[in-house]
Amino acid sequence: MNKIMLNILMIALLLPTNIFPSTKLKVVTATADLADFVRVIGMDKVEVVSLTSGNQDPHFIEPRPSMVMKVKNADMLVRLGMDLDIWMQSLIDASRNSKVSYGGVGYVDVSGKIDKLEVPTGKVDASMGDIHIFGNPHYWLDPENAKPILETILKKLCYQLPSETEYFQKNYKEYLQKLDSAIVVWKKKMEPYSGEKIVTYHNSWPYFAKRFGLSLVGFVEPKPGIPPTPSHIVSLIEKIKREKVKVIVMEPYFILKVAETIAEQSRSKVIVLSPSVGGIEGIKTYLDLFDYNINKLVESLKN
Amino acid sequence: MCKYLFTVILLFITLNNFVFSQDDQEVTPLPGMRGTPSNLPDISVIGDITGKLSSEPTDFDRNKILVREIELALQGYIYPEIRADVFLAMHRHDEHFEPEICEAYVSFLRIINGLSLKAGKIHVDYGKINKVHEHHRPYTNQPVALTNFFGEHGLVGEGVTLGYLMPLPLFMQIDIGAWRLEGKHHHEEDEEKSLTFGLADEVYTGRLWSSFPLGETSELELGASVAAAHGSHYQEHQDNAKVFGVDLTFKLWPSTYERLIFQNEIFNLHREIPVGKLNRWGFYSYLGYQFNKYWDAGLRYDWSENAFPENKKTNSLSGIITNRLTETTVIRLQCDYNFGLKSYNAFLQLVFGIGPHSHPLQ
Structure with a gap:
């Protein structure tokens, strides 16, 4: 009896992680933007699942057991790093998938080659709000940063499927061309507004602002992750008036009410931009994301 | 057979812990790797300061603001894919603090496909709430059934547990554990504590838990657990006990910050004492709603029999409001009403956290 039990146990342990194998490389990503990047290079050779959608606050994701299965079945995991997707760690551990754990063949942290902004140099603690100790993690909102992200993903895809290296490289180059052309268009559209001052709800847009020559002069949150206080609102209203700020940029998941009150009293305007693919209906790709955000911003600044 | 199993496990640990070199780029260190440049582990402190109003005149905590617990956590990797988590706590026990390895x-x-192992002193994987540290629970006090059947701190044992994530399309995990819990003797404690029940000596536990996504925004978790051991006062009572548990949790996320949770656990205690058998039940049901990023509210209903021949039932309702300042720092107001005793308790709790603190998926 013991022998039978032991054999059953051994068979169970040796069963492949996924009992429904697929020929495609299975990739799980932290965000929909990363999923789009994997898709444009991997095309029909990959099966991509994002653990979150663009209308979710990436700081505030509750890991679910169902997500464990997505990580467990993955050959490759792509994450933003810089602590924005720290919630992924419990999923990786619970999945017991060596391939996608830190140092595994399928573990990809795309923040490695990013020129990071706002990296704290002194002591960091919670008195400063929800500060990310490795710098501001919203780096994908600079379209130029898509290039090192894509390069990192390409490298890993080629490593995972060496026979498809040529195919991946071709897709990567084609996409880079598209991206470069789009960046030219976006920059041109934003050119007349270079130096324009904006206020955002959360400090999510420094990479975007730097790339398109905008000046971030304030935030609705007094410190990252801290809800606005009445005194902060009053001083922000004064600042918006003084600096002649035209727009307050919001993400779709933040509550509009406070920003609208500030806008009303400071004669500015609230606009909702999408921080990620899928954040607003119709934004299906990374290129769509910037098309939408740039057009929306230009339209608001023009008026 | 044991020798064979042991060799196989060791072999798989060795085979599966090859370190794959990361590219020559600076990637984000994982939780547990933050102590650079001096190789310190992640260090954090969690404190629990609670004020209590009570209609019970004999309650020691009554009308006082007390530090209930201070926990120091040291967490880090000791080898690739092997980590150590140490939680040291100072708990208040009436007038004094007791140091404890929490x-x-x-x-x-990862030992092999889906299999993991933990060894040490652990909050046992039994039901949904037992393994959650008190400061992470959405209420101030432990559900009554858990206290009645496992003791003041729940089921915490020293031993080993294996967790196996089954190769199925849906999340389904089996945990089995073998533990050693210290028993208690009447002469070591005051009379009141002698009346507490728990499991002790060699404790064997098992849990099966699964999760079913009901759509993009909702999930149903089901679990079944069992624990078998002597009673905690075995020398006096010569009792054997088994506790069976079933849990059901439904979660719905209507928007990025809103969350509805409906969590229920039922416990059934079978206790065999020389003069006969006891069959006791207890359950709690918690309904919580997170309105936005900072606020949530909940109701918990507790019903439980005790573990003793003279059966006393507890029947109470708690209302809870929580303000979340950060992931680890919360301010909570909770009011309990005990229908049997017609008594009330009100708690104002401040849980604070300093430093990086993490727990596995719960």
Whole structure:
């Protein structure tokens, strides 16, 4: 009896992680933007699942057991790093998938080659709000940063499927061309507004602002992750008036009410931009994301 | 057979812990790797300061603001895919503090396909709430059934547990554990504490839990657990006990910050004492709603029999409001009403956290 039990146990342990194998490389990503990047290079050779959608606050994701299965079945995991997707760690551990754990063949942290902004140099603690100790993690909102992200993903895809290296490289180059052309268009559209001052709800847009020559002069949150206080609102209203700020940029998941009150009293305007693919209906790709955000911003600044 | 199993497990640990070199780029260190440049582990402190109003004149905590617990957590990797988590705590026991190893364990995160192992002192994987540290629970006090059947701190044992994530399309995990819990003797404690029940000596536990996504925004978790051991006062009572548990949790996320949770656990205690058998039940049901990023509210209903021949039932309702300042710092107001005793308790709790603090998926 013991022998039978032991054999059953051994068979169970040796069963492949996924009992429904697929020929495609299975990739799980932290965000929909990363999923789009994997898709444009991997095309029909990959099966991509994002653990979150663009209308979710990436700081505030509750890991679910169902997500464990997505990580467990993955050959490759792509994450933003810089602590924005720290919630992924419990999923990786619970999945017991060596391939996608830190140092595994399928573990990809795309923040490695990013020129990071706002990296704290002194002591960091919670008195400063929800500060990310490795710098501001919203780096994908600079379209130029898509290039090192894509390069990192390409490298890993080629490593995972060496026979498809040529195919991946071709897709990567084609996409880079598209991206470069789009960046030219976006920059041109934003050119007349270079130096324009904006206020955002959360400090999510420094990479975007730097790339398109905008000046971030304030935030609705007094410190990252801290809800606005009445005194902060009053001083922000004064600042918006003084600096002649035209727009307050919001993400779709933040509550509009406070920003609208500030806008009303400071004669500015609230606009909702999408921080990620899928954040607003119709934004299906990374290129769509910037098309939408740039057009929306230009339209608001023009008026 | 044991020798064979042991060799196989060791072999798989060795085979599965090859370190794959990361590219020559600076990637984000994982939780547990933050102590650079001096190789310190992640260090954090969690404190629990609670004020209590009570209509019970004999309650020691009544009308006082007390530090209930201070926990120091040291967490880090000791080898690739093997991490150590140590939680040292100072608990208040009436007038004095008692130092305690709250948890201290080593996790072999991946032994082989789906299999992991933990060894040390651990909050046992039994039901939904037992393994959650008190400061992470959405209420101030432990559900009554858990206290009645497992003691004041729930089921915490020293031993080893294996967790196996089954190769199925849906999340389904089996945990089995063998533990050693210290028993208690009447002469060591005051009379009141002698009346507490728990499991002790060699404790064997098992849990099966699964999760079913009901759509993009909702999930149903089901679990079944069992624990078998002597009673905690075995020398006096010569009792054997088994506790069976079933849990059901439904979660719905209507928007990025809103969350509805409906969590229920039922416990059934079978206790065999020389003069006969006891069959006792207890359950709690918690309904919580998170309105936005900072606020949530909940109701918990507790019903439980005790573990003793003279059966006393507890029947109470709690209302809870929580303000979340950060992930680890919360301010909570909770009011309990005990229908049997017609008594009330009100708690104002401040849980604070300093430093990086993490727990596995719960």
